[in-house]
Amino acid sequence: MVDKKSEMKAILVKMKEDALNEITKAMKSGANTVTGEPSGDIYDQASSERDRELGMLLGDREREKLANIDEALMRLEEGEYGICEECEEEIPLGRLKALPFARHCVKCKSDIERQQAQTKRFEEERVYREIAIGEEEEG
Numbered sequence: 001m002v003d004k005k006s007e008m009k010a011i012l013v014k015m016k017e018d019a020l021n022e023i024t025k026a027m028k029s030g031a032n033t034v035t036g037e038p039s040g041d042i043y044d045q046a047s048s049e050r051d052r053e054l055g056m057l058l059g060d061r062e063r064e065k066l067a068n069i070d071e072a073l074m075r076l077e078e079g080e081y082g083i084c085e086e087c088e089e090e091i092p093l094g095r096l097k098a099l100p101f102a103r104h105c106v107k108c109k110s111d112i113e114r115q116q117a118q119t120k121r122f123e124e125e126r127v128y129r130e131i132a133i134g135e136e137e138e139g
Contacts, residue, residue, distance in 0.1 A: 072101035
């Protein structure tokens with residue numbers, strides 16, 4: 001376990017450094033492209049805006065990844081790392097190497113995602129039914 005713990009800690013620390021570098025790079029490129037004066041034609045402005053929004057989205061993903069890495073490092077220190085939060089079985093090393101901040105084994109994660117998909121589908125169907133009922137009342 002000590003070898004696994006030190007190996008996974010090294011992987012997580014490296015991922016954290018990479019994520020911080022990506023966030024810094026995104027912030028610098030965003031600062032360089034933002035100006036008070038619109039430049040170029042409308043297409044250039046739209047392209048610049050799209051690039052800025054994409055940079056912000058990627059920055060958000062990196063920040064989320066960073067939070068997941070920090071949580072995994074905390075679980076590692078507390079001795080809870082590598083244990084599925086759902087079934088409390090040990091998460092296989094292969095999964096941890098592929099996704100070092102994994103909180104669930106593959107089976108439990110698959111079950112969770114299936115449940116989320118069913119819930120989302122149910123919610124979408126409910127919204128569509130409400131829209132259809134609303135349209136009938138108007139007519």
